[in-house]
Structure formats: C-alpha cells, structure tokens
Amino acid sequence: MSTNKVIHALYNDDDILMDAVKTVKDAHYHIEEVFTPFPVHGLDKAMGLAPTRLAITAFLYGITGTAVATWLTWYTMIADWPQDIGGKPSFSWAENMPAFVPILFELTVFFAAHLMVITFYMRSKIWPFKEAENPDPRTTDDHFLMEISVNENEEELKALLQTTGAVEINVVDKH
Missing domain, CATH: 1.10.790 (Major Prion Protein)
Known part of the structure; x- marks a missing residue:
C-alpha cells in the first residue's frame, strides 16, 4: 500500500470514539487526526498530544x-x-x-x-475565506472521524477498527 493512504473510521458516539482512540493507541498505530462536531473532553490526552501553550x-x-x-x-x-x-x-x-x-x-x-x-x-491556520479541510461533512453534525495512516497494514487495521465499534471504515487517498 502507498503511504499516502489513510483510513477514515466513523463513529456515532463520543464515548465509543474515546475507547477506540485508546485501543488504536494501545495497538501502536499513529492517529493523524480526529474530527468531531464538538469538543470531546480528554481526547487530547487520549491521543497523546502535548499540552497547549x-x-x-x-x-x-x-x-x-x-x-x-x-x-x-x-x-x-x-x-x-x-x-x-x-x-x-x-x-x-x-x-x-x-x-x-x-x-x-x-x-x-x-x-x-x-x-x-x-x-x-x-x-490553527484558519483565515477568512479558507476552504474547510473536513474530510466528511457528517463530522460537523453528528459523527466522529478518526484518521489513521496506512503503512502496509490495511487489513489488520481495518479488523482492529471493526472491533472498536466503527459504523463505517473507508480507505482514501490523502491529498
């Protein structure tokens, strides 16, 4: 697989998303980004992000x-x-x-x-008239999306994400 591919795992509940992020991080996969319709408390710590300054x-x-x-x-x-x-x-x-x-x-x-x-x-690299970088418009309404990079491990990563409660899993080329 090419390194410019990512997996988009969609979830419909923030608690399921938090558990999925912890499971994916415990399996030592790199989560590129998580898109949510509202701030999810504790998501930054679950993803292992550094504290903000x-x-x-x-x-x-x-x-x-x-x-x-x-x-x-x-x-x-x-x-x-x-x-x-x-x-x-x-x-x-x-x-x-x-x-x-x-x-x-x-x-x-x-x-x-x-x-x-x-x-x-x-x-945040946000300025007036900038186009949204949101990969799925449902993440502005009621879905949560976890973006994970694919490195020759597409099938095992899909299998792992199936066990986390993802409602939809898509492999896409990252632009």
Whole structure:
C-alpha cells in the first residue's frame, strides 16, 4: 500500500470514539487526526498530544495590555495634559492609580482577548475565506472521524477498527 493512504473510521458516539482512540493507541498505530462536531473532553490526552501553550501567551498578552494601559494613563493624565479632576493631584500616577483601575483592567482584557483570537487563527491556520479541510461533512453534525495512516497494514487495521465499534471504515487517498 502507498503511504499516502489513510483510513477514515466513523463513529456515532463520543464515548465509543474515546475507547477506540485508546485501543488504536494501545495497538501502536499513529492517529493523524480526529474530527468531531464538538469538543470531546480528554481526547487530547487520549491521543497523546502535548499540552497547549496558549494560556502562557494569553498571560503575556494580558501583561502587554496592562503595560500599555499604564503608559496610556500616565501619558494622557499626568505627562501630556494634567487636569485637576475631583480634587485629585495630577502630578503622580501612583496617587491616581485607583482611578485608573478600570482602564487597566479593560485594556488587559482587550489585549489578551484580541491577540488570543489572532494567535489561535494563525496557529490553527484558519483565515477568512479558507476552504474547510473536513474530510466528511457528517463530522460537523453528528459523527466522529478518526484518521489513521496506512503503512502496509490495511487489513489488520481495518479488523482492529471493526472491533472498536466503527459504523463505517473507508480507505482514501490523502491529498
């Protein structure tokens, strides 16, 4: 068999899919990808995927937002155009900081949220008008698809997948 072939095993239940992923991984087969209509809790661990570092980037983006907010409030209210608002002194950022807390919070959240969306789309290679790479349209509705690479082991892999509760098994050429 050619190495550019894959087996698509379709399942109609997420619990059956989780058991099938564990069975396939225990048999030492490489799962290329799993397509699901909704997030399946624990699937990343069952597949043996490394933990994501998106939380670290979110924290760094939040720190960046806080730094920008600190600079913005200092520059606009202390350095550029100091004003006496409500009797608050305009010569010290530290004395005015309690009044700036909403701005600090909002810009922290703004930077973290917007930069995380951009990072997620870039990391996932998703951009506007990109064609879907979904191998079977049923995986957007009610089916789960496990894609496994074929390496001279097509028949034994099909037999294994039959025992896992797959409702459909197809061998396809991967583009």
